[in-house]
Amino acid sequence: xxxxxxxxxxxxxxxxxxxxxxxxxxxxxxxxxxxxxxxxxxxxxxxxxxxxxxxxxxxxxxxxxxxxxxxxxxxxxxxxxxxxxxxxxxxxxxxxxxxxxxxxxxxxxxxxxxxxxxxxxxxxxxxxxxxxxxxxxxxxxxxxxxxxxxxxxxxxxxxxxxxxxxxxxxxxxxxxxx
Amino acid sequence: xxxxxxxxxxxxxxxxxxxxxxxxxxxxxxxxxxxxxxxxxxxxxxxxxxxxxxxxxxxxxxxxxxxxxxxxxxxxxxxxxxxxxxxxxxxxxxxxxxxxxxx
Amino acid sequence: xxxxxxxxxxxxxxxxxxxxxxxxxxxxxxxxxxxxxxxxxxxxxxxxxxxxxxxxxxxxxxxxxxxxxxxxxxxxxxxxxxxxxxxxxxxxxxxxxxxxxxxxxxxxxxxxxxxxxxxxxxxxxxxxxxxxxxxxxxxxxxxxxxxxxxxxxxxxxxxxxxxxxxxxxxxxxxxxxxxxxxxxxxxxxxx
Numbered sequence: 001x002x003x004x005x006x007x008x009x010x011x012x013x014x015x016x017x018x019x020x021x022x023x024x025x026x027x028x029x030x031x032x033x034x035x036x037x038x039x040x041x042x043x044x045x046x047x048x049x050x051x052x053x054x055x056x057x058x059x060x061x062x063x064x065x066x067x068x069x070x071x072x073x074x075x076x077x078x079x080x081x082x083x084x085x086x087x088x089x090x091x092x093x094x095x096x097x098x099x100x101x102x103x104x105x106x107x108x109x110x111x112x113x114x115x116x117x118x119x120x121x122x123x124x125x126x127x128x129x130x131x132x133x134x135x136x137x138x139x140x141x142x143x144x145x146x147x148x149x150x151x152x153x154x155x156x157x158x159x160x161x162x163x164x165x166x167x168x169x170x171x172x173x174x175x176x177x178x
Numbered sequence: 179x180x181x182x183x184x185x186x187x188x189x190x191x192x193x194x195x196x197x198x199x200x201x202x203x204x205x206x207x208x209x210x211x212x213x214x215x216x217x218x219x220x221x222x223x224x225x226x227x228x229x230x231x232x233x234x235x236x237x238x239x240x241x242x243x244x245x246x247x248x249x250x251x252x253x254x255x256x257x258x259x260x261x262x263x264x265x266x267x268x269x270x271x272x273x274x275x276x277x278x279x280x281x
Numbered sequence: 282x283x284x285x286x287x288x289x290x291x292x293x294x295x296x297x298x299x300x301x302x303x304x305x306x307x308x309x310x311x312x313x314x315x316x317x318x319x320x321x322x323x324x325x326x327x328x329x330x331x332x333x334x335x336x337x338x339x340x341x342x343x344x345x346x347x348x349x350x351x352x353x354x355x356x357x358x359x360x361x362x363x364x365x366x367x368x369x370x371x372x373x374x375x376x377x378x379x380x381x382x383x384x385x386x387x388x389x390x391x392x393x394x395x396x397x398x399x400x401x402x403x404x405x406x407x408x409x410x411x412x413x414x415x416x417x418x419x420x421x422x423x424x425x426x427x428x429x430x431x432x433x434x435x436x437x438x439x440x441x442x443x444x445x446x447x448x449x450x451x452x453x454x455x456x457x458x459x460x461x462x463x464x465x466x467x468x469x470x471x472x
Contacts, residue, residue: 009207013200021195035196042203043210104189111190115259126183127190148323151367152263158182250329250337251348254355257327257363257433262447264424264431268406271397 005054012058013042019059019128020066026123027070029112037069044069063128064138067120074116110160118153121146313378314364317430320373321366329361331436347450354446358437366430374430376403383407383423391421394441402427408441420444 020041025034044065045058052058111119124135132150136143179187231237318324329337334355341348355361368374395408404426411419420439424431 010200010204013203017195017199017203018192021199022190022192025193026190035199035202038195038199039203039206043206046207104185107186107189122186123190126186127192129187144323145325148325148367151323154183157186161182244340247336247340250333251340251351253327253329254334254337254351254361256325257329257361258351258354258447258450260325260327260363260365260431261422261433261435261444264406264422264433265441265444265447267404267424267426268395268397268408268422271399271404271406272395274399275397 005052007049007052007058009042009046009049012045012062016059016062017042020062022127023063023066023123024070024073026108026111026127027067027116027119028073029108033073034070037066037073041065041069060138063124064140067124067139071116071120106164107157107161110157110164113160114153114156118149118156121149122153122157125150311382313382314432316378317364317366317374320368321430322369323365323367325363325365327361327363331359334358334361350446350450354443354450358435358439360434360436362432362434362436364430364432368428368430371427373428376425379423379425379430391419395422 017038021034021038024037024041025031028034028037041062045052045062048061052061111122114122120139121135124130124138125132130138132143132146135141135150136146139146228237318326338352338355341352343349366374391409391411393407393409395406397404397406399405405423406425407421407423409421410417411421417438417440419437420433420435420441422431422433
């Protein structure tokens, strides 16, 4: 299908690098790995640029590939939710550090403990503001499956936040000398 | 969206990419350009070989098998995930029951 | 009934024991399951016979620890039958029908080993096993939550202790990953 849109690679990088990096970072929980993934995603975009038909298509393509590459990296690196769960529990047993991590940071930690499909669905929902139908198109999955992942993932996050939010509040109070 | 979901939106706001990322991407892009011709010939050669293989049906069969195997594996994981969820719920109930009995 | 999520976990035992002449077959979906599926907002249905399990297992070779643990878990099983139904609201399913299903499996062949009820929320969990010659040849779990019904039937030699290893496989984490089976050996929770 002919299209008039002329992609500017550098402009696409400027426009979407935060999105791609953030998706990779929150999928893998590893900043260095997220940078590598972001770089690979854009280099792959460069190879497929002639197939990109519009700015919206570019955004869609980048989200899909960022999630896919992150999932691949997770499997290779064997980043296990259980490891991060143990890390959260062990941190609670230590003396509070002078700098208390933010609630947002804690929610990111908890996100990393979720199964990969739920993590991806939640990220696309709450970072990218996509509807379940758009998420389904991005992940090439049935809408019912996406909704299931969103419901389960949200439920898990709520449950974990209910447990760890108490710890977060206690740490803040401890730091303030309450 | 409820309050918790709003918190999630805030927590998951996009983070700025590292300042060096764009330069690295552009640098790598430039360094790969000269290889494009060699890469193209390599791809053409691979396509020729693949075409020969496909004409015998071998490559297609292998990919199909791999795809089906991965699909089956994913089904197993889905089944085990649901099982794990149910058993965790069972444990929560048992734990709650135990706490109630201790009171 | 309010907020009942029924997780039906049927573990059908693999009748691999030579003394048993009975064939093991995965069940056909019951009319009750079809009704649940019709009302649910999200449905997961997995039916894996012995051949499919063996085929999937052949793709879990190599050094990947998760794949190895998964393969260990499913090796020797005759079948896995899982149904999971999630509903938008509470009260979407008929608890009378679920009770009928439960009673159907509470026959002489099946022994109940877990029976938990939470009156306040209507939640419940049933775990039943089928024994032959002193060994488990089937496991059935029915878990009811306010907005979810799950059915798991595992055919084959399976024990709750075996299923406790699920938490060691990445990607299968559930709500509170630290919850452990009471009967589980503590060392299973360690990496």
